[in-house]
Amino acid sequence: MLTSAGRWTIVVMILAIAGIVALWPRTGDGDAADTGIASDTVRSVPRKESDAKLTELRQRAKTRPCPSPAPDAPAPAGPLAGVTAACLGTPGPVDLGATLAGKATLVNVWASWCPPCREEMPVLDEYSERPGAIPVLGVNVQEAPSDGLAFLADVGVRYPSVHDGKRAVQDAFRVPPVLPLNYLVRPDGSVTRITNPLVFRSPDEVEEAVRRHLEREG
Numbered sequence: 001m002l003t004s005a006g007r008w009t010i011v012v013m014i015l016a017i018a019g020i021v022a023l024w025p026r027t028g029d030g031d032a033a034d035t036g037i038a039s040d041t042v043r044s045v046p047r048k049e050s051d052a053k054l055t056e057l058r059q060r061a062k063t064r065p066c067p068s069p070a071p072d073a074p075a076p077a078g079p080l081a082g083v084t085a086a087c088l089g090t091p092g093p094v095d096l097g098a099t100l101a102g103k104a105t106l107v108n109v110w111a112s113w114c115p116p117c118r119e120e121m122p123v124l125d126e127y128s129e130r131p132g133a134i135p136v137l138g139v140n141v142q143e144a145p146s147d148g149l150a151f152l153a154d155v156g157v158r159y160p161s162v163h164d165g166k167r168a169v170q171d172a173f174r175v176p177p178v179l180p181l182n183y184l185v186r187p188d189g190s191v192t193r194i195t196n197p198l199v200f201r202s203p204d205e206v207e208e209a210v211r212r213h214l215e216r217e218g
Helices: 004-023 029-035 051-061 096-100 115-128 145-155 168-173 203-217
Strands: 084-087 093-095 105-110 136-140 161-163 181-185 191-193
Touching: 051 145, 084 168, 093 096, 105 115, 105 168, 115 136, 115 145, 115 203, 145 161, 181 203
Parallel strands: 105 136, 136 161
Antiparallel strands: 084 093, 084 161, 105 181, 181 191
């Protein structure tokens, strides 16, 4: 039979173990569950794909050309200064800091395996066609370029996207492990994540969020 001292020893050990479990760090899955947005898990991405395959998919996707720096644009500033990514719709790199300098841009981070992205991207595409809309630029992550292009062709989204195969954009924005994500890049290069709403359901929501953030920071 356990003595009084023995019983107290067991109680102390149980409380100590419970404390360790309570303090144990959680994974990113908890963030995804809190928001109801798909988790951005690490996936295997081929380092090289057939040029012929990508050319065929680009012809199917018919995205708009990736933007390029304006001749009179100011020097790049903010977290995207010096950051490049591969244009998804056409071959070649895009200097994002130089390209977005001096203008407001809505940057949408997406992947084909993210269900909310499939719902949101047509909304962003419709917004991008409105008079007075700021440019929308997609950033395709955590998959091969061919998967991203096949997805664009399937959903009929035409706004340009870059492929962030080296995680340069994700590191610059310090993106959390959830998708989709939307950021407003202001003319001065500063960046704000849009969290209200987390997923756009209508072009009016996009327009309101862009207006609100530009006014707040202007």
